[in-house]
Amino acid sequence: MIKIAVDAMGSDHSPKVEVDGALDAAAEYGVPIVLVGHKDKLRPLLAQRDMTGLSVDVEHASEAVTMDDSPTTAFRRKKDSSINVAAQLMRDGKVSGVVSAGNTGAVMATAKFVVGALPVVDRPALSTVLPTQKGRPAILLDVGANVDCKPHHLEQFAIMGDIYSRTIFGIRRPRVGLLSIGEEDTKGNELTKEVFKSLKRAPINFIGNVEGRDIFKGEVDVIVCDGFTGNVVLKLSEGLYETFIEMLRHELKQTLTAKLGSIFAHNAFQQFKRRLDYSEYGGAPLLGIKGITIVCHGRSNSNAIKNAVRVANEFCKHNVNHAIELEFNKLGLTKAAKAN
Amino acid sequence: MDIKKAFVFPGQGSQYPGMGKDLYNKYPTARRVFDEADEALGFLLSKLCFEGTDEDLQLTENTQPAILTTSVAAFRVLEEKGCLPDFVAGHSLGEYSALVAAGSLNLRDAVVLVRQRGKYMQEAVPVGVGAMAALLGLESERALAVCAQAAGNQIVSAANLNSSSQVVIAGHREAVERAMALAKEAGAKRAILLAVSAPFHCVLLQPAADRLKNDIDVCAFADLRFPLITNVDAKPIETADAARNSLERQVTMPVRWQESVQWMLDQKVRTFVEAGPGKVLLGLIRTADKSVGMFNAEDEKSLENAFSGLHNQQFA
Numbered sequence: 001m002i003k004i005a006v007d008a009m010g011s012d013h014s015p016k017v018e019v020d021g022a023l024d025a026a027a028e029y030g031v032p033i034v035l036v037g038h039k040d041k042l043r044p045l046l047a048q049r050d051m052t053g054l055s056v057d058v059e060h061a062s063e064a065v066t067m068d069d070s071p072t073t074a075f076r077r078k079k080d081s082s083i084n085v086a087a088q089l090m091r092d093g094k095v096s097g098v099v100s101a102g103n104t105g106a107v108m109a110t111a112k113f114v115v116g117a118l119p120v121v122d123r124p125a126l127s128t129v130l131p132t133q134k135g136r137p138a139i140l141l142d143v144g145a146n147v148d149c150k151p152h153h154l155e156q157f158a159i160m161g162d163i164y165s166r167t168i169f170g171i172r173r174p175r176v177g178l179l180s181i182g183e184e185d186t187k188g189n190e191l192t193k194e195v196f197k198s199l200k201r202a203p204i205n206f207i208g209n210v211e212g213r214d215i216f217k218g219e220v221d222v223i224v225c226d227g228f229t230g231n232v233v234l235k236l237s238e239g240l241y242e243t244f245i246e247m248l249r250h251e252l253k254q255t256l257t258a259k260l261g262s263i264f265a266h267n268a269f270q271q272f273k274r275r276l277d278y279s280e281y282g283g284a285p286l287l288g289i290k291g292i293t294i295v296c297h298g299r300s301n302s303n304a305i306k307n308a309v310r311v312a313n314e315f316c317k318h319n320v321n322h323a324i325e326l327e328f329n330k331l332g333l334t335k336a337a338k339a340n
Numbered sequence: 341m342d343i344k345k346a347f348v349f350p351g352q353g354s355q356y357p358g359m360g361k362d363l364y365n366k367y368p369t370a371r372r373v374f375d376e377a378d379e380a381l382g383f384l385l386s387k388l389c390f391e392g393t394d395e396d397l398q399l400t401e402n403t404q405p406a407i408l409t410t411s412v413a414a415f416r417v418l419e420e421k422g423c424l425p426d427f428v429a430g431h432s433l434g435e436y437s438a439l440v441a442a443g444s445l446n447l448r449d450a451v452v453l454v455r456q457r458g459k460y461m462q463e464a465v466p467v468g469v470g471a472m473a474a475l476l477g478l479e480s481e482r483a484l485a486v487c488a489q490a491a492g493n494q495i496v497s498a499a500n501l502n503s504s505s506q507v508v509i510a511g512h513r514e515a516v517e518r519a520m521a522l523a524k525e526a527g528a529k530r531a532i533l534l535a536v537s538a539p540f541h542c543v544l545l546q547p548a549a550d551r552l553k554n555d556i557d558v559c560a561f562a563d564l565r566f567p568l569i570t571n572v573d574a575k576p577i578e579t580a581d582a583a584r585n586s587l588e589r590q591v592t593m594p595v596r597w598q599e600s601v602q603w604m605l606d607q608k609v610r611t612f613v614e615a616g617p618g619k620v621l622l623g624l625i626r627t628a629d630k631s632v633g634m635f636n637a638e639d640e641k642s643l644e645n646a647f648s649g650l651h652n653q654q655f656a
Contacts, residue, residue, distance in 0.1 A: 135380065135448040136560055170580045173557035205557070221558065 002316045004309050005095040008037030009064035009082040010102025011300050019045045021305025026054040031313045034059050034095055036086040061085040071105035087114035090291040097312035101296035111293040120328040124288035125157045129281040134218025139165055143230035151194040154224055159327055160287040161222035162204045167318040174221035177210035282307030343653050345611045346604045349411045349430035349437035354618035355397045360410035361390040362639035369420050370413035377409040380448035401458035404433050405451040411437040411616030414637045423650050429569040429600050442564040444583045449559045456555050460548035461538050470539030471513040473520050477529030483507035490519035499541035500595045503627040510539035541594050549591035556584050574599035601628050
């Protein structure tokens with residue numbers, strides 16, 4: 001029986017968006033939910049909603065990690081934090097997955113320390129989903145779980161990303177690309193050149209190097225990079241989007257014709273925003289950890305939480321971890337194999 | 341008791357200049373479908389549908405996305421009004437429209453995929469080498485026997501098993517012509533050479549099937565929200581894998597439409613809605629069972645008629 005824990009205390013608008021999103025998910029997908037957070041804050045919100053037919057429990061956690069807490073102190077000092085309690089529920093087999101919109105570093109550290117990586121995986125990777133011109137999302141990993149990577153780490157990321165794309169997005173042979181600074185295999189740094197060779201041999205649809213500008217075009221389904229690069233890409237994209245929207249908003253107020261134009265183009269702008277809406281894609285799964293942990297944006301709305309629960313549910317249903325273990329064993333990518 | 345409904349989606353041949361224009365003008369939902377298709381393809385498919393000539397629309401790489409988009413636009417309007425089917429099925433290209441309706445394939449991927457499909461099918465066989473013909477008034481078994489006899493060392497086989505008295509054959513031009521002559525001798529009322537540029541649904545299209553597989557490989561498919569009766573097996577499917585498999589095999593195999601319709605009738609489907617241009621499929625269904633309810637959905641008038649018809653049935 002799949003059951004998903006939702007950390008209700010993490011986001012900028014907690015716990016309202018978490019409660020709403022979790023309940024919407026329970027209603028829409030029929031997945032049982034455990035809301036983890038301070039019961040005095042959760043009960044009044046639950047009382048406002050119609051809970052008929054929904055399986056929703058509350059697990060009390062007296063503390064909450066803030067965005068300012070450092071990952072390790074959060075984990076060590078706040079023993080009864082909602083994210084810690086949620087991770088413990090998963091460790092003890094009481095839930096199959098965890099969704100949190102809290103402090104990303106703290107969520108990752110807690111998942112690693114409390115739940116642990118799959119035995120075959122060296123380094124878990126945080127993967128995110130980006131909108132593309134073609135309308136289909138592209139997976140980028142790692143976006144921040146590992147700032148320094150060895151070639152075999154990236155090889156593992158590629159295999160995990162491939163499995164993620166196949167099982168969750170239903171693409172039979174996802175196009176996997178290696179993020180570099182030129183298409184030719186001779187371009188890049190020592191890390192990417194080494195990875196290029198091993199991905200060429202890997203049983204995936206490896207299309208070679210891709211450049212930063214290719215990410216959003218929709219011609220590649222899985223983009224592999226180290227966590228340092230991935231995080232820069234992610235933050236740059238978010239920043240560019242926000243800046244672009246602000247600049248556009250500013251310019252559209254400058255003259256009367258621009259104002260009129262913006263009224264006529266209102267639907268187009270709404271549609272544009274909808275296409276770039278991160279909330280449809282359901283957060284960033286931490287691949288390679290036991291169970292499944294999905295990290296959502298701190299600014300998540302209830303739709304983002306709902307979709308993260310959906311993705312967590314699908315991860316469990318399709319047994320993605322089992323697929324990762326099978327594939328790693330088959331390819332001899334496991335830690336044990338490398339030791340020999 | 342709730343009456344079971346099936347939505348069926350037309351294939352090539354149902355296109356006409358101006359199709360979908362009324363949908364576009366009357367329903368914002370339909371407009372969004374055309375806008376999305378335009379954007380995904382990178383040219384104004386909508387303009388081609390609304391203002392293009394017969395010749396423009398007959399070019400198969402245009403025909404395929406044009407019919408698909410019009411069909412999906414009609415479907416989305418039906419859906420918006422709460423009309424959803426128990427089963428879907430589509431004739432050849434229509435199977436893609438049906439998969440979009442069933443939520444298995446998204447519209448953007450689908451329009452690009454069928455445009456490529458049209459291109460690959462066209463390029464698989466040089467112009468003039470292949471042909472297709474409709475044999476009317478000849479039972480399926482007799483038609484198959486005629487093909488076997490006419491083939492010689494060439495290819496001719498059944499492409500569409502449309503109804504008890506209509507079989508479309510495809511293959512090498514000379515073999516198709518031999519089959520037409522033999523069909524008349526065997527008692528066919530008529531044998532008509534079709535104005536198509538390539539022999540669809542026969543093994544001559546294997547190169548197209550191989551190329552299409554690569555495209556299907558990188559498209560996102562989801563499990564279906566309602567069962568689809570496939571062309572190749574005339575059986576229901578519900579999974580992403582089965583959908584891909586069906587589309588791949590479909591290129592070189594006959595469309596078993598008559599059996600698909602029969603399967604739905606056996607499941608007590610009493611209402612058929614043809615979503616998209618024309619009423620070709622309803623005509624074929626009528627030959628199997630005259631008593632079922634039938635609605636086409638291609639413009640405001642037909643849609644309004646379908647809504648009130650479906651509504652009345654529900655509360656009858």
